[in-house]
Amino acid sequence: MEPAERIVRHFQEDLNALQKRLIEMAGLAEERVRVAIEGLVARDVSALDRITTGDLPINELHIEIDNRAFTLLALHQPMAADLRTIVAAVKINTDLERVGDLAVNIAEAGRRYLAHPPVKPLIDIPRMGDIAQQMLRSALDAFIRRDTALAQRVLDEDDRVDSLKDQVFRELLTYMLQDPSTIAPALDLVLVSRHLERIADHATNIGEDVIFMVSARDVRHGAATLPRK
């Protein structure tokens, strides 16, 4: 094997390893959101405690992925499409780390919520959670498969989460106005719905990064133009 070929092969292996770690990171982040919401719905304090204290693996992975991306950039000085893939990986990594933090925020609000009697049966919040998780999964699939149509569908889903968030807010406001004893726990449910909305926003960011990565077309801020040079 020629040296140049060996470097190319090494690069592809390293890039594949980076992508594999990013999928693991996404799996961890998604799992933590799922457990936090399930713990809230099932009133399972110990599940929520596992989330608030268990962010070491995801934080370690966050740093490892960043370092892998840096090493790839420094050693191989990739161009064009490969460069866009690695920069996208750095951004996606940041988004996933924030999703992990938001799972902790959900679990913390959930812990406070469970100190009170239930305000209402939780229906829209787990639905928001399901959509947000699905958006994360699809955004990562879109990244791996370089599938801009799938990434676009993630962007479209964001409106559904926003309207559920508004619905949750209006409904909880009604409870609070009718019975002031529900104010404190209802506020924590409002916060949970905001955290889920932000998770959907991070999935949306990932979808936008995928579209840019694949097509060098910038869809952020409605700017569907080729990037300036």
Add this chain to the structure above:
Amino acid sequence: MEPAERIVRHFQEDLNALQKRLIEMAGLAEERVRVAIEGLVARDVSALDRITTGDLPINELHIEIDNRAFTLLALHQPMAADLRTIVAAVKINTDLERVGDLAVNIAEAGRRYLAHPPVKPLIDIPRMGDIAQQMLRSALDAFIRRDTALAQRVLDEDDRVDSLKDQVFRELLTYMLQDPSTIAPALDLVLVSRHLERIADHATNIGEDVIFMVSARDVRHGAATLPRK
């Protein structure tokens, strides 16, 4: 001038231009937070409307800075410290764009708040706003001057914002419990304080990126270690 020297000089000019645009971006983001909070305190609806509708310049700058960073990576394939600076710029750019979005969120909550009689004199919220803006300014100064001590001070400030946020929450909860007519507007103030907390978090992220950029030392997740290779 030799070709190699010309490329180096070109690189430095492009890197300086990138940093200059990033300072502009930070100035815009900070200004928007300032106007949103001042508009809320002064009950100035038109100031808030300027914020909710005026995010075009910051969004354009966001895309331009990303493209400049890409071009620098692609054309010059920088190593080590320069590479870390450019990747830090990409991350800081993302944080600043989110700060701009959060200014819009503050202005939107402010608009809803102003549809009601005032709940209370606003003292802690403008204080949180001042600290968050100062953190942003210091984080950017630290980036430009490669000043890790200043970046560390930004990280330390984050606790003050968090404790003000908790204080705002407890106080507003008291108002809501005493007088249900304050629930809707008080909720919007809670949201404003959460948005400010997130702005401080973005300043903290920037501080962490500066420390990594300068020292290749990772302080995220308390991981004060050299990055793995």
